[in-house]
Amino acid sequence: MIQISSVSKPLPAAAALEGVRAAEAVPQRAVTPGRPGSGAREASRSLKFLAAKGKAGPLRAPAVRGAIESIIGPTDDRVRVLDTELTPWRMICALRMRGRTGAGAIGTGWLVGPRTLLTAGHCVYSTQFFGGWASSIEVSPGRNGAEFPFRTARSTRFSSVNRWVEAQDPDFDVGCIHLDDPLGDEVGWFGVGALAPDELEGFLVNVSGYPGDRGGGTEQYHHRNRILRVTERRLFYDVDTFGGQSGAPVWIHETDTAPPLAVGIHAYGVGGAVDGLEANSAPRIIPEVLDQIRTWVESDGGWPQAS
Amino acid sequence: MSDTPTTLRIVDEAGNRVAGAAVAVVRSSVPFPEIALLADDDGVVELRLPPGTFTFRAHGPAGQSGEVTVQSPGSGEALVRIAHAGER
Numbered sequence: 001m002i003q004i005s006s007v008s009k010p011l012p013a014a015a016a017l018e019g020v021r022a023a024e025a026v027p028q029r030a031v032t033p034g035r036p037g038s039g040a041r042e043a044s045r046s047l048k049f050l051a052a053k054g055k056a057g058p059l060r061a062p063a064v065r066g067a068i069e070s071i072i073g074p075t076d077d078r079v080r081v082l083d084t085e086l087t088p089w090r091m092i093c094a095l096r097m098r099g100r101t102g103a104g105a106i107g108t109g110w111l112v113g114p115r116t117l118l119t120a121g122h123c124v125y126s127t128q129f130f131g132g133w134a135s136s137i138e139v140s141p142g143r144n145g146a147e148f149p150f151r152t153a154r155s156t157r158f159s160s161v162n163r164w165v166e167a168q169d170p171d172f173d174v175g176c177i178h179l180d181d182p183l184g185d186e187v188g189w190f191g192v193g194a195l196a197p198d199e200l201e202g203f204l205v206n207v208s209g210y211p212g213d214r215g216g217g218t219e220q221y222h223h224r225n226r227i228l229r230v231t232e233r234r235l236f237y238d239v240d241t242f243g244g245q246s247g248a249p250v251w252i253h254e255t256d257t258a259p260p261l262a263v264g265i266h267a268y269g270v271g272g273a274v275d276g277l278e279a280n281s282a283p284r285i286i287p288e289v290l291d292q293i294r295t296w297v298e299s300d301g302g303w304p305q306a307s
Numbered sequence: 308m309s310d311t312p313t314t315l316r317i318v319d320e321a322g323n324r325v326a327g328a329a330v331a332v333v334r335s336s337v338p339f340p341e342i343a344l345l346a347d348d349d350g351v352v353e354l355r356l357p358p359g360t361f362t363f364r365a366h367g368p369a370g371q372s373g374e375v376t377v378q379s380p381g382s383g384e385a386l387v388r389i390a391h392a393g394e395r
Contacts, residue, residue: 068333068364070341103353104345106329122340128355129342170338212329212343213366243331244343271338280341 004172004288006295008159009124009133030194030290032112033303034259036087037188039150044086050079051260052204052224053253070269070280072238078221081208085149088260090142090187092249094210094217095177097123097137099130106217106244108209109139109177110262111189113297114304117177118192119247120267121164124175133158137177141187143210145218153181159296161289171233173267173283175247176296190249190262194290197230200252200263207239207266207280209248217244228279233286235264236279242269250282313377314384317350317365324350325367325389333374334362365389 068076081089095107109119117139125133137158141150155177163172208222221242229236235250250264264282283289297303317328328346332339336359344352346365356379364374365387373389 069335070333101353102347104347106343106345120340120342122342126340126342128340128357129344173340212331213364213372216327216329216366216368217343241341242343243333243341244329246341267340268338269341270332270335 002288004161004163004292006159006292007162007165009157029196029199030287031261032192032290032294032297033306034191034261035188037090037184037186039090039186039188040086042086044083044089046081046083046089046222047086050081050222050224051206051253053256053258054204055202056204056226068242069271070241072240072278072280076240078211078223078240078242080214081220081222082144084142084144084220087188088190088251089208089220090149091190092142092208092220093117094140094143094220095119095123095137095247096217097130097134100135101131103130105129106210106212107246108244108248108266110249111141111184111187112192112293113189113300113302114182114184115179115300116184116297117179118249118265118293119175119177120265121160121173121175122267123247124158124177125160125165127168139177139179139183141183142220143218144220145215150183150187151181153179153183155179161292170268171283174265174289174292178296178300190251190260192285192290192293193261193263194285194287195263200227200230200235203227203252205235205237205239205263206251206260207237207241207245207248209241209245209266211242212244213242221245229277230284233284235282235284236277237281238279241266241280245269312353312383313356313379315352315363315365315375315387316384317346317352317367317387317389319367319371320388320390325365326350328365328367328389330363330365330387332361333364336360363387
């Protein structure tokens with residue numbers, strides 16, 4: 001069992017979040033509840049035709065990286081999602097981060113509770129990009145180019161974990177955005193699962209987010225492929241991505257009819273092969289991270305009681 | 308981590324600065340977060356890089372793009388000239 005603890009952006013005392021909390025033991029397989037939200041119930045055609053479900057053989061033969069390392073193989077297979085007002089796409093948010101110097105950046109986040117988003121740690125805290133904590137982040141669920149199907153929220157309250165803030169450990173590149181506005185009540189939120197490595201083997205994964213090369217971070221793009229390797233703390237997959245998709249959900253559908261279950265936070269796409277593997281990667285949702293997510297959601301008011 | 312910031316200046320074919328260009332690392336000798344940075348009103352992006360080699364690609368609001376490769380530690384400044392496909 002590793003020990004991680006929450007680290008939050010310093011705030012005035014009256015508004016401060018709860019302090020450091022030690023991780024507690026959780027079962028090997030643990031899941032937080034997802035919900036589709038009160039928005040339109042219409043089934044998404046993109047979900048039907050684009051999303052990968054269950055376990056299967058590879059969708060594409062192994063390939064080497066091209067001129068853009070995060071595009072794996074000879075073609076860029078990302079597909080734009082147009083019905084972003086429907087689930088699960090509306091749970092995925094275009095992020096506009098601002099550093100204290102005024103520097104701007106593009107990222108992706110996703111709801112895990114009514115007032116809580118998950119993203120990459122480097123989208124909320126980065127000495128490289130922001131000189132520390134981001135000063136503010138705008139959150140636009142399901143943004144679709146110039147269209148905003150839902151209201152945009154602005155937050156200045158963020159958290160990460162000590163292993164990211166103190167050591168910039170890519171295995172713990174996990175961030176949280178706390179909202180005052182309960183956007184999740186309408187757009188819904190992902191269920192999150194800490195699955196054992198042998199449970200994840202063979203699943204097809206989906207990654208959808210807001211890249212900077214197409215639409216300047218305003219258009220949502222999806223791709224799917226297989227999990228190539230599961231390590232103690234990381235997931236590796238040959239799903240095409242691009243800068244700006246940091247923080248996007250990496251999710252599976254356990255069956256054809258099962259709801260999405262997020263199992264990782266997309267964060268890395270370049271930087272050479274890992275143990276000879278040409279792949280993009282995400283910190284896994286391990287039990288300790290899931291426990292931290294529960295704490296963050298509870299600090300934002302928690303999940304509603306099941307009816 | 309390098310203490311010296313790296314500054315990228317994004318300009319178009321005519322040498323005009325390009326505000327709002329999205330800049331991401333597309334090749335790197337070390338793992339690098341998959342974020343995209345936005346050029347400010349002067350067409351400038353600043354960041355701090357670890358030691359290594361990094362290729363940045365900039366995409367302008369009008370669909371232009373261009374690349375530059377920088378070493379870190381290095382000069383600390385680079386120009387990214389962006390153009391429409393076929394004009395590069």
